[in-house]
Amino acid sequence: MSDTSSIHIGLIAPEFPPELGGVQTYSCELAAALARSGARVTVLAPALRPGEAAPPAPAGVSIHRDLKLSRKHDAGLLARHPEVQAWHGLTANCAWLINATRLPVFLSIHGNDLLSPTGAFHRPAWRKRLHLPFGSRAEYWWSLHRGRAHLANALRRGSAIFCNSNFTASLTRERSTLPKERIIVTGIGLGEDYVNLPQTTRHAADGPVRFITVSRLDEPRKNIDLVLRALALLPAGSAWVYTVIGAGHRLDEFKSLAASLGLSGKVEFTGALPRTELINRLQSADLFVLTPSVDDRSVEGFGIVYLEANACGLPVLAACTGGVPDAVQEGVSGWLIDGPSAQTIADALRRFLNAPASFDRDACRRHALRFTWDAVAARCLEAYTGPGSRS
Numbered sequence: 001m002s003d004t005s006s007i008h009i010g011l012i013a014p015e016f017p018p019e020l021g022g023v024q025t026y027s028c029e030l031a032a033a034l035a036r037s038g039a040r041v042t043v044l045a046p047a048l049r050p051g052e053a054a055p056p057a058p059a060g061v062s063i064h065r066d067l068k069l070s071r072k073h074d075a076g077l078l079a080r081h082p083e084v085q086a087w088h089g090l091t092a093n094c095a096w097l098i099n100a101t102r103l104p105v106f107l108s109i110h111g112n113d114l115l116s117p118t119g120a121f122h123r124p125a126w127r128k129r130l131h132l133p134f135g136s137r138a139e140y141w142w143s144l145h146r147g148r149a150h151l152a153n154a155l156r157r158g159s160a161i162f163c164n165s166n167f168t169a170s171l172t173r174e175r176s177t178l179p180k181e182r183i184i185v186t187g188i189g190l191g192e193d194y195v196n197l198p199q200t201t202r203h204a205a206d207g208p209v210r211f212i213t214v215s216r217l218d219e220p221r222k223n224i225d226l227v228l229r230a231l232a233l234l235p236a237g238s239a240w241v242y243t244v245i246g247a248g249h250r251l252d253e254f255k256s257l258a259a260s261l262g263l264s265g266k267v268e269f270t271g272a273l274p275r276t277e278l279i280n281r282l283q284s285a286d287l288f289v290l291t292p293s294v295d296d297r298s299v300e301g302f303g304i305v306y307l308e309a310n311a312c313g314l315p316v317l318a319a320c321t322g323g324v325p326d327a328v329q330e331g332v333s334g335w336l337i338d339g340p341s342a343q344t345i346a347d348a349l350r351r352f353l354n355a356p357a358s359f360d361r362d363a364c365r366r367h368a369l370r371f372t373w374d375a376v377a378a379r380c381l382e383a384y385t386g387p388g389s390r391s
Helices: 022-036 071-075 092-099 126-130 135-157 166-175 224-232 251-260 275-283 304-311 342-354 361-369 373-385
Strands: 008-012 040-046 061-067 086-089 105-109 160-163 183-185 209-214 240-245 267-271 287-289 316-319 334-337
Touching (some): 022 061, 022 373, 086 373, 092 105, 160 373, 183 373, 209 224, 224 251, 224 342, 251 267, 304 316
Parallel strands (some): 008 086, 160 183, 209 240, 209 287, 287 316, 316 334
């Protein structure tokens, strides 16, 4: 394969809009960018849930919502699309494609899916079928075992592996026997909602400094609790407010922690917000704060949320972990701390309170606009049509 304008790519997208999330965004934006490049694109995605409405398909993209997240079923779907010339699984959990087709197979890896490939494709549903009270845990370990086996096979035989950051690529190389040139850092792009923003808005300069976090409130490694404890360490009388945007099962825990630290009057938890309101909140804030850690099963593979904050003219406070350094330009779009703790976060927040104008909002936006989905698609297309693709 060599002609990018005539190639027909099939994307296996187990996570796809209208579901929300980073991988869902990746899947939709990559499909649209590949089509803009002139490639023909077929997407296989899960069926809509009751009450869900499908967003419009990107121009030039054909979406088939018949994935059941079952290898046995979904492998049979490939034969229904003889026009496809190569298949691209959009998470590591799609590694089973290697054994399901003779066509070239490409795989995107985001970080968490590499560490813990336990997607629904590998889940045997023992608890439901055998009425086992411990079934869900047994299913988890079995799906992890099977997911790792399929992934190891893909890391030996795949046409290329696409990674969202240098960190993810480094982890992948450690586990792969593929030639190094077939492990490709494609990066991440900035969505059109953020590319085409109007001029940023600001709150009154004499008001309190506004810190803000956008995150799902589920994973301990996001360290929302450490940010709250850090805020409690700031000097009494410091003029700041903190907004946490996002939903998750730890929301009530964080509200209780804020109250116990005496922060209730200065911390707001909004839950999930519509995109327009979310952007408005980011544009009117002063500093985005998200300082994640890494654990054995979960990592910040890149951090698209940092670019989204930068696109709103907002500098970021982040942690030097995982793929975050690929997203944050030290001293320009924000800064990175080592070893996130309540004290290190508090020290960084205190530093910002003392010099809240230390970052150029226009420079933050210029940094974010360097990351485009068209560039991601171009790197994928080069691999699809290159000499290393398996045919």
